Amino acid sequence: MAAKNILVTGGAGYIGSHTVLQLLQEGFCVVVVDNLDNSSEEAIRRVVQLAGDAGKNLSFAKVDLRDKEELNKVFASKKFDAVIHFAGLKAVGESVQKPLLYYNNNLVGTITLLEAMTAHGCKKLVFSSSATVYGWPKQVPCTEELPLSAANPYGRTKLVIEDICRDIQKSDSEWKIILLRYFNPVGAHPSGCIGEDPHGTPNNLMPFIQQVAVGRRSALTVYGTDYSTKDGTGVRDYIHVVDLADGHIAALGKLFQDNCIGCEVYNLGTGKGTSVLEIVTAFEKASGKKIPLIMASRRPGDAEIVYASTEKAEHELKWRAKHGIMEMCRDQWNWASRNPWGYGSPESHS
Ligand code: NAD
Ligand code: UFG
Numbered sequence: 001m002a003a004k005n006i007l008v009t010g011g012a013g014y015i016g017s018h019t020v021l022q023l024l025q026e027g028f029c030v031v032v033v034d035n036l037d038n039s040s041e042e043a044i045r046r047v048v049q050l051a052g053d054a055g056k057n058l059s060f061a062k063v064d065l066r067d068k069e070e071l072n073k074v075f076a077s078k079k080f081d082a083v084i085h086f087a088g089l090k091a092v093g094e095s096v097q098k099p100l101l102y103y104n105n106n107l108v109g110t111i112t113l114l115e116a117m118t119a120h121g122c123k124k125l126v127f128s129s130s131a132t133v134y135g136w137p138k139q140v141p142c143t144e145e146l147p148l149s150a151a152n153p154y155g156r157t158k159l160v161i162e163d164i165c166r167d168i169q170k171s172d173s174e175w176k177i178i179l180l181r182y183f184n185p186v187g188a189h190p191s192g193c194i195g196e197d198p199h200g201t202p203n204n205l206m207p208f209i210q211q212v213a214v215g216r217r218s219a220l221t222v223y224g225t226d227y228s229t230k231d232g233t234g235v236r237d238y239i240h241v242v243d244l245a246d247g248h249i250a251a252l253g254k255l256f257q258d259n260c261i262g263c264e265v266y267n268l269g270t271g272k273g274t275s276v277l278e279i280v281t282a283f284e285k286a287s288g289k290k291i292p293l294i295m296a297s298r299r300p301g302d303a304e305i306v307y308a309s310t311e312k313a314e315h316e317l318k319w320r321a322k323h324g325i326m327e328m329c330r331d332q333w334n335w336a337s338r339n340p341w342g343y344g345s346p347e348s349h350s
Contacts, residue, residue, distance in 0.1 A: 003057065005029045005078050006252070007122075009065060009113060010086030012039035014196040015128065015185055017047050019084065019245040021194070024051040024058055026249055033074055034087060035064040038199055040343040046193045065109035068116070075120040082124035082255055083117060084248055085110065088157070091203050092132075092301070095154035106157035114168060123175045124255045126248055127165060129158050131183045131237070131269070131306055140273070141309035144181070144265050151301045162265070169263035176261050178251040183237035183269030183308050185244050187328040188335035195335030196241075197342025205279060206238070210332055213289040214340035216349075220291055222276050224298035229305060233276035237269040237307035240323035240331070244268055250319035269308025270321040279325070286329035287337070 006023055010016045011032030017039075023030050024047070032044060041060065048055035063070040065087050088106045089095070095102040110127075117123065134142045135149035150156035162179050169175040186206040188195030202208045211217045225232040247268040254261060274282075280291050314320045323331075341349055 003027055003029045004081040004256070005031070007031050007033060007074070007080045007083045008086065009033050009083065010039075010088065010128075012036060012041065012043045012060070013086055014039075015182070015241060015244060016086040017043040017194050018189055018241045019086070019248045020058065021047045021050055021189065022242075022245045022249055024054040027054070029057040030059075031074065031078060031080070032058065032060045033063045033065065033071070034060070036062060038089070040197065042343040043194055043197075050189070050191055050193055065113050066105070068112050071112060071116050072119070075116050075122070080120070080122045082126065082252055083113070083122060084126045084252070085113060086128045088128070090154060092152050092154050093203060095157075096152050099153040102153045102157055106154075107160060110161050110164065114164070123172070125165070125175070125177045126251045126255070127161060127177065127179050129162055129179045129181045129265070130155070131181050131267070131308065133158050133162065133181060134306065136303040137306060140305050141271060141307050142267065143309040144267060144312055166263050173262065175263070176255050176258075177263040178255060178261070179263065179265040180247060180251060181265060181267050182244060183239050183267065183306070185241045186238045187240040187242065187323065187331040189242060190331050190334065192331075192334040192338040195332070195339065195342070197339075197344070205236075205276060206332055209280065209283050209291055210336040212291050213283065213287050213333065214336050216340070218292065219294050220280065221294045221296045223296055223302060225295050226298075227304045229275055231275050231277045234302055235273040235275050235305040235307065237272060238274055238279065238325060238328055239268060239270050239321050240328045242331075243270075243321035243323055247313065247317065247319050250313075250317040254317055264316075266313040266317060267308040267310060268313060268321075269310060271308055271310040273305055273307040274325055279329075282325045283329045283333070286326060287333040
């Protein structure tokens, strides 16, 4: 059987690059579309190296999804069997400061993509949604049926895109769509060659800890020590990015094998909650580095405890996360210590 062609938007980014590598290893042919707004072409080069022989099945187009003409050229170049759509802006704080940037990039980008897919008869989609759509969940673990809300423009783009997907599937039953709600992706490929390299000050916990460990920042600020949790700090469901990438392979499998699927949503998490202080302790153990802490008040908009119900994904996608917190920290440190400046250099980060 001929290898399936997958278009991956945002494939040069953190989760995208790990997923592209796994797609190549599973025998798919991949075309990445990315405008490199928050990533580097070096990630693509490293994925090609890591994939060995299968690296020849990857091609890259530096295209902004909102550029209809260029995007249509990509679709005209090949018949795609499915699209995995990672591309989007994701910094919560920035989305509050610049809502139009987020609505334009994430919504217009997605609509342009869906129009191009329709025009070229490609109607299978996996979309990167987020646990952010659960807001401050009324109960944990978060099941897929919980009420949804948006605490900021970034989260609202995820809610709107989920709705758009449900609407287009209702309008045309040929569409098969899987919405994946990621919990907190961390870690890196065990080779230490690819990992997360955020531009600017990291918003998220693990990249911040990593930059303290390599000496780029002096201390971690712990946001909130008075939550009703085991040690007073916020609790999240951290998931190894390699497990998350596997979840996309499982989702594609479902799209190709299940004729009855319409638009389905799955959580991708581990089902386990870990506090900020527990992560710090695990990272210190994995790296042998001390992480100085500054205890501070809560970060506005943060929930107290968020972790996934994993039953639906386990049952219907036959997928479950395999890695624990220590492996996540070990692989994060392996990437960080080999690449203290990510894909760049001290100059490129100054
Ligand atoms: P990332 O920033 O590393 O990757 C996103 C990629 O999309 C980048 O390479 C960026 O250059 C590209 N991109 C952005 N706008 C584009 C556009 N208009 N056209 C073409 N390319 C564009 O982020 P990530 O962590 O890999 O996240 C991937 C997806 O998963 C995002 O949609 C994000 O919202 C979602 N998500 C991430 C997390 C997380 O904590 N990392 C959690 C939940 C959901
Ligand atoms: N935290 C700190 N200090 C920091 C950064 C984070 O104490 O410098 C704490 C937060 O208060 C929270 C926990 O670490 O308790 C995790 O925070 P992150 O910012 O890493 O993750 P969030 O769960 O707040 O949000 C992330 C993404 C969202 C996404 C969500 C679910 O930023 O976009 O995970 O996937 F929607």
